[in-house]
Amino acid sequence: MSLLDSSIEYYVLKEKGWDLGYGKIYDSDGNVIGKMNRRLRNIRGLTKLSEINGTGILKIQRKILSPRMTYDIFENHEDDAKHGKQFARCYRAFTSIIRPKMWLNYAPDNNGKHSKRLDAQGSFAGWNFKIVFEGEIIAEVKKLDRYRDLISPKWLDIADTHAIHIIDKNFDRKILLGFIMCIERLLNTK
Numbered sequence: 443m444s445l446l447d448s449s450i451e452y453y454v455l456k457e458k459g460w461d462l463g464y465g466k467i468y469d470s471d472g473n474v475i476g477k478m479n480r481r482l483r484n485i486r487g488l489t490k491l492s493e494i495n496g497t498g499i500l501k502i503q504r505k506i507l508s509p510r511m512t513y514d515i516f517e518n519h520e521d522d523a524k525h526g527k528q529f530a531r532c533y534r535a536f537t538s539i540i541r542p543k544m545w546l547n548y549a550p551d552n553n554g555k556h557s558k559r560l561d562a563q564g565s566f567a568g569w570n571f572k573i574v575f576e577g578e579i580i581a582e583v584k585k586l587d588r589y590r591d592l593i594s595p596k597w598l599d600i601a602d603t604h605a606i607h608i609i610d611k612n613f614d615r616k617i618l619l620g621f622i623m624c625i626e627r628l629l630n631t632k
Contacts, residue, residue, distance in 0.1 A: 445476035445493050446615040453606040500620050511628055515620040532624035542568040546621040568629045580610035
């Protein structure tokens, strides 16, 4: 089964290693269907999303010179040192401290301007998110181990687990998973 298969309704993302950006992605039956890897010695925090067999899907990279936290999403390239075409950019609002707010601009036209937008508003402390496209909720992201964060110190937070519920089965999975990966990176980047 492919990570981008439109029949998948639920994903479980298990990030390991103190929010360092690597881990596995499971389907609702507990089968590993993908993985994310982050290059640790990279100032831009390059994160790759790939199938379980190693076939790359997309790359996410932080934009350094930007007034707000911004991540770019690229098509995968066979050469790890290169990127494919950029197809989306994710931003975090300046005023989103207690209830994080992010948006993703995608579908660039011939001039490079993005013509479509996804929005995400988090609950308290960014534990749960609803992803909205044109006023309709298309996906939900829930942090499954949020109560552990309340009672344990940050250095004990070894792994995070997120459940992703896809409501709109016809929405492009690459764009949606890229946005969710950006949300996860934005929440863990200080």
